[in-house]
Amino acid sequence: MRVALFVPCYIDQFYPQVAVASLELLEKLGCEVIVPIDQTCCGQPMANSGFASSTEGCDANFTNNFEGFDYIVGPSGSCVLHLKEHHPSEKIRNSVYEICEFLTDILKISSLQAKFPHRVGLHQSCHGQRGLRLSSMSERNEKPFSKLEDLLGLVEGVEILKPERADECCGFGGTFCVTEEAVSVKMGVDRIKEHDANAVEYIVGADTSCLMHMEGILRRQGSKVQVKHIVEILNHA
Amino acid sequence: MSAREEILGKIYAQSEINHPGDFQGASEDFDFKAALEVVGARVLTAEALEIEFPGRRRYEKILDGLSLAEVEVLEIDGEFGVAENGAIWLTEEALPHRVAPFICQHLVINVSKIVPNMHAAYAELNKPNSSFGLFLAGPSKTADIEQSLVIGAHGARSLTVVIRA
Amino acid sequence: MLSHAEASEKFIADAERTDWHDETLWFVREKRDKVSKVLPEWEALREHASQIKDHTLANLGSYLQAFEEKAQANGIKVHWAADAAEHNAIVHQIIADQGSKILVKSKSMLTEECHLNDYLANKGIEVVDTDLGERIVQFRNEAPSHIVLPAIHLKKEDVGETFHQHLGTPKGNKDPQFLTEAARQHLRGHFLASEVAITGVNFAIAETGEFVVCTNEGNADMGAHLAKVHIACMGIEKIIPKREDLAVFLRLLARSATGQLITTYSSHFHKPREGQEMHIVLLDNGRTRQLADPKYKNSLKCIRCAACFNTCPVYRRSGGHSYHQPVAGPIGSILAPNIDKKANADLPFASTLCGSCSNVCPVKINIHEQLWFWRQDLMAAGLAPVSKTIGMKLMAFTLAHPAIYRIGGVFIRRFSGLLNTSLNPWYKQREMPEAPKESFQEWYKKR
Incomplete structure (x- = not known):
């Protein structure tokens, strides 16, 4: 299967290991992975700040890089949701997948050669969870499901x-994390407190932006808890 | 131009969206007594009521609600109870005064008919309307101070329900 | 006036109180979860309620006229007010005709929206708010911080002190039972003496011309049934087509609001009491403008349950007053900019767009999507600080040009250490992410 890997800008610059893990994992699973090299960003930072009208150039660049693919896969629920909801090209909107949903819904994987014998705290990122429906949500009266847990369940040793x-x-919220700094940090601190109560070694989720925010707090606290994107675990030998 | 015309003039007819009709598929398996307990009401048998509230009174229709301000225990009849939430439908016609169930200190309501849920309740009410009616569920309550539940805010301090055959 | 971010920072400075506020409201949200999850038809009820409201809003003009006609036939006087000023003038005239100088009022967010109390005070008329929470904040000269739990920002010590000052309760007594009893005695005096009572309206039924008022305390009824004149104030969006529809809304309202099965009192006012005057004031105040915009029309479905407040992680940690509007929280943040864009330009940004609000909403308002739309409209209206506009344009330009993006990336990673300064809001309480030696693209090219 031919797949274009969408690497969100901040992952490209600050969390390349997440993109590397995504690439390796998809290849391991038999995909032909192409990385369109002139890609930059989905446009969400501007749009969520109220400047969706300024994203034309960004949108056009995304289209130029990705239009030729039937499967555009990215390791970020938030960026993928933005593309699905707001990208002007229908072809793009219909072809973009968050990597977990791609693994469970398109590749339908049922086993993985991965091992991660650690206590892992699961962070449900809102845009992936409520926006892309990667898992059921506590607000609704619905049957529980979780694509993230299904995938982690395939990894040996994960608790x-x-x-x-x-x-x-968690309080990241894009530019919210700096414009509403006090609330943002308080929300992050409260999330971390609950993970600490479970004595986790890692906080794991499908959105690096949330993890970056919590990592910033953890490191300021001097905590030993680390953050990892779920693909880093699914790709962990 | 009057405000009425101004407001109505600003409301444009919009694309037709149909009313979804009556709600279908509502649960019916509810326990009225359990719901009464949840809303803070007490259920007594007719015999226990005699022991508990020997001094309770019924009142005739009156025009002056203020005259009920000193009523300690008022007994009234509810039209029916709703099993899903413990609410009892009361009408002005069956009350001494609209304010009666609120102004008395303690309230006793007799109920002889129970419907399963609110949909059934309104189906029951699909008769000529009362000039005033209410669903009453339990005694007056508030949690406005630190979310601590306090019974007896402004209305009746207790509700006792007698389910009569 | 402080912006939401500034007011929140002050609120959060009291960590203990913030945690209490957060946990208390989360507990209410959990109660809502419990009662909603035992009803298998919960999601279908939400959908049904949403559809009834869609239908009603699409036919609002005819339903308002039908309601007016029926209500008048029932002996109720119907008034129309285009804005807050007209609303207040109508209410004042009714009170003046009665000759009253003091009156009781139960909870009505609409009268808060119109600042009715201040208006009447200026005319020499005292309004006694009779909902316990509202009476508490009224004594303190504060606004309600929550539409269902008006005094949720206060601790019992605060209420004890307020009642000591205003009602003469013993200093230091902070027992909720005792304080509630003191308020009961105090307000009973007003109920018995008042000739005019104002109430809000939860639902008005076009088919019958009646209106429904829901309370737990019984204060609306105590006021309305003893007064000679009852004035009910409602927004034009409170109309629903028929009585049977109430079944759907009453099943949803209290369960969503407080996790109760139903409010203690759901009173159906159909005709005035014998010898009583009953008035209804129908208010627009920007609602028709909201109705005309397909992006925001849905916000008029709101039944004021405040479930979106209780679930909102931002509201729980910033308190209602940080929203500087009578209706705070997520729903307030999409209603307020319609009234005044400039004054409320901060509110749609007081959200992470987590989407929890839209999913607890009993009438399925797409609150978080409307927050997003408001952000666009406010920025288009030129309400962004110049620095933000420049920053956003620069970012948009960079991200539209891959070569510039790559150079910018190198620059940012190399000099990210310079951002470790107190001027950087991120760095205030968080470390910056560690900059890797090479970007993914750089790594990939060498692969």
Whole structure:
């Protein structure tokens, strides 16, 4: 299967290991992975700040890089949701997948050669969870499901631990994290407290932006807890 | 131009969206007594009521609600109870005064008919309307101070329900 | 006036109180979860309610006229007010005709929206708010911080002190039972003496011309049934087509609001009491403008349950007053800019767009999507600081040009250490991400 890997800008610049893991994992699973090299960003930072009208250039660049693909896969629920909801090209909107949903819904994988014998705290990122429906949500009266847990369940040795409020927002929120700094940090601190109560070694999620925010707090706290994108675990030998 | 014309003039007819009709598929398996307990009401048998509230009174229709301000225990009849939430439908016609179930200190309501849910309740009400009616569920309550539940805010301090055959 | 971010920072400075506020409202959200999850038809009820409201809003003009006609036939006087000023003038005239100088009022967010209390005070008329929470904040000269739990920002010590000052309760007594009893006695005096009562309206039924008022305390009824004149104030969006529809809304309202099965009192006012005058004031105040915009029309479905407040992780940690509007929280943040864009330009940004609000909403308002739309409209209206506009344009330009993006990336990674300064809001309480030696693209080219 021919897949274009969409690497969100901040992952490209600050978390290249997440993109590397995505690439390796997709290749391991038999995909032919192409990385369009002139890609930059999905346009979400501007749009969520109220400047969706300024994303034409960004949108056009995305279209130029990705239009030729039937499967555009990215390791970020938030960026993928933005593309699905707001990208002007229908072809793009219909072809873009968050990597977990791609693994469970398109590749339909049922086994993985991966091992990660650690206590892992699961972070449900809002845009992936409520926006892309990667898992059921506590707000609704619905049958529980979780694509993230299904995937982690394929990894040897992982112990999944959920925080008391299983799907509360971490407070990243894009530019919210700096414009509403006090609330943003308080929300992050509260999430981390619940993960700490479970004595987790790692906080794991499908959105690096949330993890970056919590990592910043963890490191300021001097905590030993680390953050990892779920693909880093799924790709962990 | 009057405000009425101004407002109505600003409301444009919009694309036709149909009313979804009556709600179908509502649960019916509810326990009225359990719901009464949840809303803070007490259920007594007719015999226990005699022991508990020997001094309770019924009142005739009156025009002056203020005259009920000193009523300690008022007994009234509810039209029916709703099993899903413990609410009891009361009408002005069956009350001494609209304010009666609120102004008395303690309230006793007799109920002899129970419907399963609110949909059934409104189906029941599909008769000529009362000039005033209410669903009453439990005693007056508030949690406005630190979310601590306190019974007896402004209305009746207790509700006792007698389910009569 | 402080912006939401500034007011929140002050609120959060009291960590203990913030945690209490967060946990208390989360507990209410959990109660809502419990009662909604035992009803297998919960999601279908939400959908049904949403559809009834869609239908009603699409036919609002005819339903308003039908309601007016029925209500008048029932002996209720119907008034129309285009804006807050007209609303207040109508209410004042009714009170003046009665000759009253003091009156009781139960909870009505609409009268908060119109600042009715201040208006009447200036005319020499005292309004006694009778909802316990509202009476508490009224004594303190504060606004309600939550539309269902008006005094949720206060601790019992605060209420004890307020009642000591205003009602003469013993200093230091902070027992909720005792304080509630003191308020009961105090307000009973007003109920018995008041000739005019104002109430809000939860639902008005076009088919019958009646209106429904829901309370737990019984304060709306105590006021309305003893007064000679009852004035009910409602926004034009409170109309629903028929009585049977109430079944759907009453099943959703209290369960969503507080996790109760139903409010203690759901009173159906159909005709005035014998010898009583009953008035209804129908208010627009920007609602028709909201109705005409397909992006925001849905916000008029709101039944004021405040479930979106209780679930909002931002509201729980910033308190209602940080929204500087009578209706705070996520729903307030999409209603307020319609009234005044400039004054409320911060509110649609007081959200992470997590989407929890839209999914607890009993009438399925797409709140977080409307927050997003408001962000666009506010920025298009030129309400961004110059620095933000320049920053965003620069970012958009960079991300549209891959070569510039690559150079910019190198630059940012190399000099990210310079951002470790107190001027950087990120760095205030968080470390910056560690910059890797090479970007993914750089790594990939060498692969």
